[in-house]
Amino acid sequence: MKKLINAVEDVVKEQLEGMATAHPDMLKVHFEPNYVTRADAPVQGKVALISGGGSGHEPMHGGFVGKGMLDAACPGEVFTSPTPDQMYEAAKAVDGGAGVLFLVKNYTGDVLNFETAAELAYGDGIKVQSILIDDDAAVKDSLYTAGRRGVGTTVLAEKIVGAAAEAGYDLEQCADLARKVNQNGRSIGIALTSCTVPAAGKPTFDLGEDEYEFGIGIHGEPGRERLPMASADEIGEKMALAILDDGPYTRTVREWDNESGDWVEKELTDPPFKSGDQVIAFVNSMGGTPVSELYAIYRKLAEICENKGVTIARNLIGPYITSLEMQGCSITLLKADDEILKFWDAPVVTPGLRWGA
Amino acid sequence: MVTRDQIVHWLEATAVVMKENKEYLTQLDAAIGDADHGINMDRGFKKVMEKLPSVADKDIGNILKTTGMTLISSVGGASGPLYGTFFMRSGMALASKEELNDEDLFKMLKTGVEGIVQRGRAQLEDKTMFDAWSPALDAMQAALDNGQNTHDALKAAVDAAEQGMKNTIPLIARKGRASYLGERSRGHQDPGATSSYLMLNALLDTLENE
Structure with missing residues (x-):
């Protein structure tokens, strides 16, 4: 550590x-x-x-x-x-x-x-x-x-x-x-690496160099599945759809x-989200992922929202709810009315x- | 009769047991939780030991309530409010008691466990501490109804708690962090059920030794 x-x-x-x-x-x-x-x-x-x-x-x-x-x-x-x-x-x-x-x-x-x-x-x-x-x-x-x-x-x-x-x-x-x-509001997170809690002194979980965890929690809770590492576009699309296609x-x-x-x-x-919604889109770093990569994810997210008829009215991009030094990110979409x-x-x-x- | 000194000795014995089982409880928690249950319980009961001298000459209700408040403010996690509520509620039920008869002792445990259920909303077989407490109370009630004395009734409760604790092993967790593991939570004994059994067993030990 x-x-x-x-x-x-x-x-x-x-x-x-x-x-x-x-x-x-x-x-x-x-x-x-x-x-x-x-x-x-x-x-x-x-x-x-x-x-x-x-x-x-x-x-x-x-x-x-x-x-x-x-x-x-x-x-x-x-x-x-x-x-x-x-x-x-x-x-x-x-x-x-x-x-x-x-x-x-x-x-x-x-x-x-x-x-x-x-x-x-x-x-x-x-x-x-x-x-x-x-x-x-x-x-x-x-x-x-x-x-x-x-x-x-x-x-x-x-x-x-x-x-x-x-x-x-x-x-x-x-x-x-x-x-x-x-x-x-709904969110989905992914991790490319674990994080280390100071008092524990060792990584919370093990994740191979060639894989990522889909659906990670902000304390390293297990996600939905562990997948082979993929491109920003593939990961961004999977994340966006996990939110946009999620049922009630x-x-x-x-x-x-x-x-x-x-x-x-x-x-x-x-x-659930539907065509015609306007949203606040929040792309967040888990701590270890640089802002440059968040923009790559945002680029894909914006494309998919457009395809689905969802308008991004505002956005927030950066590390705001992190998981120590974990590499990874999360997307949050919040359906937003005038209030x-x-x-x-x-x-x-x-x-x-x-x-x- | 259970005296005030015996209640104090029970809390002291619990502190010793939590210290002895700190690693064991933490290991159980590492398998399905966040690997801090033993550390948290040991820290909480150490704090209780610091507070105890200032209330050891007060009534039993007061001692239990102080124990509850101390656990609530020092344990953290889910077990802090659960065990804290146990002692706060049992303390309220036994306000101004200087000693406990059979009925009082049962009431102490029963109201405490009712507090745990109210706070944690656990049901039987959710793989929580309630899986140790619930059969323990049933066994104690049955023994008292059959006219058995405090010691025998408590012995029955401890045996039932131990069995309940072991019965958590094949269960799938439906409460707490372990619930996110789904099937993967099977095959592990619940740490909260384990610390509950240890606490109840410490009460029996204390009454047997005095």
Whole structure:
């Protein structure tokens, strides 16, 4: 293992110290428990948006804290969910009286820890809402698995809902928008190499020089299949079609009900893409793949979208939700209406995303 | 009767067992999960040991609740909130108790497991810790109904938990990270069912030794 680290156990802490030093104008870092907040938190009267998860996906989530996006991010150890005390303390720190919305990626650890935190925050009189992001089309069914994982749509949801909160949406409106974004976004990822978790010291999985993993998760979870290495066009086409040809997806999610003070289950079905849709297209590097290769994938994606009658209204290309130094990429398509596009275009000032201001 | 000291000794014994089985649990987790269950459980119970002296003279409900909060904030992953909820709920059910009768001990385990189910939404044969807890509670209930004493009822529960743990081996996981492996999750014993068996067995050991 060759990495720019001092001590394995200090990786997360030192990263946070570096962020605090680099971006005092945008964010503040709290240690023990670890969380990152906007520099001007709490913003009175505004819904506070909180996300979090294991570290190793930078710039997500800490790099998306700032005006127009997240109010707080809770980083766990590398690829390990944060604990509820982090989200609970972060919620208390950023609640401006309008409540907090948790955006939770669908991993069992993240879900259980965020649910516990939501109960603690509610018990303290904070209005909470919790929306699950589960957009990984690589996972076929939800009946016999923990369901689709939360991947690329998370970045888009944080941007869009963050802008809506900034514009004065209340908690239920923010939750409805987050749910809508999640239901209209789908992703697929591939890996050319594994990655190495510092604490493990060795690659998470083995992948031959002449093969790639199709449908990889952002922690190296196994994908749909392992295939012989192919060209950018072949891989790009297979990825694009895995999203565009994917059927409806149904599962049951759990959301918090502030009136009864309990969880309620909702069955949600995501519609498939169809000709005539306009989308935000997000081509993301897993960390080790250069931007030049992302453009090769985007070139093919744009061609296939055109053939399918899908209009790319906006795009985002670069490393935003990574998997340490893994070589590979993901594509996320988000069907976008005027509401979604308006908030996508709204100003954002964070270390990881910045435009319009 | 189970005394407050015995509950404290159970938690201490659990910490020792988790330390001893740190590598074993992590290996089980490496096969179908993310190879950190033993590390996480050991870290969590080490923290419980640090916290325990400050509440060891409090009532049993308080001790269990403190254990739950400590596990929740130190274990991480899925097992942190699950075991944390187990102890928080059992602590709430036994608020202000200084000692436990047979019924209380069963109630402690039952309400704790109800908390696990509520949090994790696991069903029988999903290949989770519930596959150890569920038969254990059934066996204990049956033994108590038959008029057996605490020790014998707990012994029946531990035997059933061990069998339940072993029964997870041929199952396909339907919860947690292991579920993405589908067929490939077959043939491996569930790490959570294993740590649950170890925890219950530590309770029996503690009561037998005192």
